[in-house]
Amino acid sequence: MSTTGRGLHGQVLETLGPAITAGEYPPGSVLRTDELAQRFDVSRSVMREAVRVLESMHLVESRRRVGVTVRPKAEWNVYDPQVIRWRLAGADRPHQLRSLTVLRSAIEPVAAGLAAKHATADQCAELTECALGMVAHSRGHQLEGYLVHDVAFHRVVLNASGNEMFARLGDVVAEVLTGRTHHEIMFEDPDPAAVTLHVQVAEAVRAGDAVRAEHLTREITMGALQELDILAP
Amino acid sequence: MSTTGRGLHGQVLETLGPAITAGEYPPGSVLRTDELAQRFDVSRSVMREAVRVLESMHLVESRRRVGVTVRPKAEWNVYDPQVIRWRLAGADRPHQLRSLTVLRSAIEPVAAGLAAKHATADQCAELTECALGMVAHSRGHQLEGYLVHDVAFHRVVLNASGNEMFARLGDVVAEVLTGRTHHEIMFEDPDPAAVTLHVQVAEAVRAGDAVRAEHLTREITMGALQELDILAP
DNA sequence: GGGGCTTGAATTAGTCGTACCTAATGGGTT
C-alpha cells in the first residue's frame, strides 16, 4: 500500500505531510524552504517540488519574504487520498474515522440505489460473489478474508452507481473498513445481521430494486455509525 | 475567483490543467518535460513543479525514460477543487454538473439533518437571514441577488453539520449553483416551491427537527436533479 | 530456425548547485 515515495520529493512528503496533518506544525507556523532542505538533506529544487505538492493540497501557502506557512485545518483538501492516509496514520485517526463514516452514511445508500438502476450483469455477478465470500468468511475468526470481500463489495457498488464522484470514494471506504478491522477493537466475528444485509443488497441490485437497495445500505451504514457511538436517538 | 496563477508554474497549470481535463491530451498520451518547458517558455525547474502538482492530482504520472503520461480519467482526484474548476470550464461541463448534483443529493440532506442537531444560535440566525434574502430576491429577475443568498444558505448548512468532509463541499455547491445561474438556461425567476422549502429548512434546523430538515433538503436536491433531467420514476 | 535470455546504447526524468531576480517586510529617516 505505502509506495515508499517515488523520488526524493516523495520521501520528503511522507515525513513532512504526516507531520503537518498531525498538527506538529500548528496552523500559522512558518517553515523556510532552505531550512527544510537542510533538515531532509535534499537540494532546494527537490524541497520546492515537495512544497508545491503540499501547496496544491492547501496544506501550506508559500509567500515571498515570509516562508511556507501552514494553513488552517479548515482549508485543507480533506478529500485528497494522500491527505486522508496521512491523517488516518496520525493522532486524530478516531476523529477522521468518524468523519469518513458519516460521509459513507450519506453516499453509499444513494450509490446503492443508483447501482440498482445502472449495474451491468458482470457487476451484479461480482456483487453476489463478494456477498457470498463475506458469508463464507463470517465465522471462525477469518477477519482478513471477510475484509477483502467487504471492501470489494462496497467498491463494486460505488463503481456500479455510474457516478464518478461516488466511484472515487472506493479507496476511502477501503481505508475505513481496513482501519476498523486492523486498528480498532474487532476480535469477534462480524455481526451476522450485517452479513445478511450485504447479501440482500446484492439481491436488490440484481433485481433492480433501487428503493430497497438504498434502504438496506442505509441500514448497513447506520450499523457502522453505531459501532462508533454516533447515535441518532 | 480565478487567481491568475501565483507564480510561473501556476500560469502553466492554468493552461495545461484545463487542456488535460478537457481531454485535449487523451489518457495514455505522453508529454516530455523539456518540450513542455519550451512550449510554455519557462525553465525546466518551473515545468517540473507544475508536473509535480498535476501528479499530486493524479492527472499524470511521471516515469523515467518514458515521460509524463496522462492517467485515465477514472484515477483523477475529482474532488480537488482546482480539477473541478478546470472540468467545469471545459467541454464536459454538463456531465460534471450532473455528477456534482447527484453528489449534492446524497450529501446535503444528511448534512441538513446533522445541522439541525449541531447548529449554533449564530448559524441558525444566519440561516434564516439567508432564507429571507432568497425570498426577497425571488421575484423580478434579481437572479444575482438570489444566487448569493442561495450559495450562502447551503454553505451555512454544510458548515453547521459539524462534519469537516461536508463543510469542504461548500465550494463545490457554490460552483454548481453559480454555474446553473450563469451558464444554464435560467431566465425565469426561481421556483417558488424551492424558495419555500429553503425557508422551511431554516425553520426545521432552528427547531432541531433533524428528520424534517433532512426530508425538506432532500426535496430541494430532488428538484435540482429534475432540472437536469435526472429522474427516478 | 525460433523463442527466450543477456547486454549495451539511447533516452528521459531525477538531482544538485549556483547565480541572479523579485517582491514583501520592517525599520530607519525625513
Next chain:
DNA sequence: AACCCATTAGGTACGACTAATTCAAGCCCC
C-alpha cells in the same frame, strides 16, 4: 505620518551529472 532602502526568503534560470528504463541487437540453447 509618509517615505525610502536594506534585508530576506522565495522565484526563476541554467548547466552538469546521475540513474533508471526501454528497446533492440546479439547470443545461446533448445
